Amino acid sequence: MLKFNSKPQIVVCIPAYEEEKNIAKIVLKAKKYVDEVVVCDDGSQDMTARIAEALGAFVVKHQKNMGYGAALQTLFHEAKKRNPDVVVTLDADGQHDPDEIPKLTHVILKGEADVVVGSRFLGKTNIPWWRKFGVKVITLLTRKKIKFSNLTDAQSGFRAYSKKAIQFVMPQDHGMGASVDILNQAQKHGLKIVEVPITIYYHEESSTQNPVKHGADVVSRIIQLVVEENPLRYLGIPGLILIFTGIVFGAYLFWLFNLTRYFSIPIAIITLGTSIVGLTLTIAALILYAIKRIAEKD
Numbered sequence: 001m002l003k004f005n006s007k008p009q010i011v012v013c014i015p016a017y018e019e020e021k022n023i024a025k026i027v028l029k030a031k032k033y034v035d036e037v038v039v040c041d042d043g044s045q046d047m048t049a050r051i052a053e054a055l056g057a058f059v060v061k062h063q064k065n066m067g068y069g070a071a072l073q074t075l076f077h078e079a080k081k082r083n084p085d086v087v088v089t090l091d092a093d094g095q096h097d098p099d100e101i102p103k104l105t106h107v108i109l110k111g112e113a114d115v116v117v118g119s120r121f122l123g124k125t126n127i128p129w130w131r132k133f134g135v136k137v138i139t140l141l142t143r144k145k146i147k148f149s150n151l152t153d154a155q156s157g158f159r160a161y162s163k164k165a166i167q168f169v170m171p172q173d174h175g176m177g178a179s180v181d182i183l184n185q186a187q188k189h190g191l192k193i194v195e196v197p198i199t200i201y202y203h204e205e206s207s208t209q210n211p212v213k214h215g216a217d218v219v220s221r222i223i224q225l226v227v228e229e230n231p232l233r234y235l236g237i238p239g240l241i242l243i244f245t246g247i248v249f250g251a252y253l254f255w256l257f258n259l260t261r262y263f264s265i266p267i268a269i270i271t272l273g274t275s276i277v278g279l280t281l282t283i284a285a286l287i288l289y290a291i292k293r294i295a296e297k298d
């Protein structure tokens with residue numbers, strides 16, 4: 001629990017892209033609950049950055065659209081410079097209600113968690129059924145990866161982080177997989193994750209990201225994290241199986257040729273294909289394993 005000898009410093013970080021219609025309301029409402037509002041304008045061509053600056057937000061601007069995860073990276077770097085007691089992230093499209101910021105910060109300030117996730121499934125939401133299905137699938141996969149059985153909303157961007165958490169988490173993925181990155185890193189460093197109910201408002205301009213692409217990006221990132229965690233199991237073993245398959249087909253091809261003088265092109269292709277793919281997977285597994293061991297030592 002934080003000692004309240006002085007007022008705790010709270011910074012809210014907002015990734016934004018083409019949000020000139022929503023950013024003013026978000027910044028003004030957020031300022032009521034935090035000491036500073038930091039906005040990352042991710043290459044917008046509209047008035048997003050100017051509006052945020054005019055309303056007193058500190059704005060960092062990307063020269064081109066780099067993605068949600070890249071915007072979070074920039075915001076986390078800015079947060080570390082300020083060394084606040086709590087960092088809050090929320091979206092700029094109006095889905096999240098800044099009036100609920102105290103719900104998240106209160107848990108951090110009481111010392112009950114290092115990462116607080118605002119869950120739309122514990123609160124009120126008018127989420128379309130297809131988005132609900134997609135988020136549920138992603139959350140299920142994330143639960144399996146980070147061993148957090150009670151997680152209900154892996155894709156919520158409305159979160160709060162303690163001073164300790166900000167030192168350990170930094171999304172690596174530049175896309176929507178960043179949300180999973182952060183939870184994965186939090187789990188690795190033994191940070192306590194808690195969810196609280198929030199209200200989410202979906203409207204016509206909510207999320208500029210194609211939901212299919214969004215889901216594919218996140219699932220791809222989860223698979224990547226799983227493979228990186230244990231490359232020998234998920235790449236090495238399949239690679240060895242394919243190499244063995246290539247050897248078997250190669251031996252059969254040699255036997256068939258000696259017996260009949262017939263060289264089977266299809267069998268030769270299978271032999272060559274399985275051998276090359278198997279060798280590639282095995283080499284990749286060994287390289288990733290070596291990189292992982294070096295990173296762990298560092």
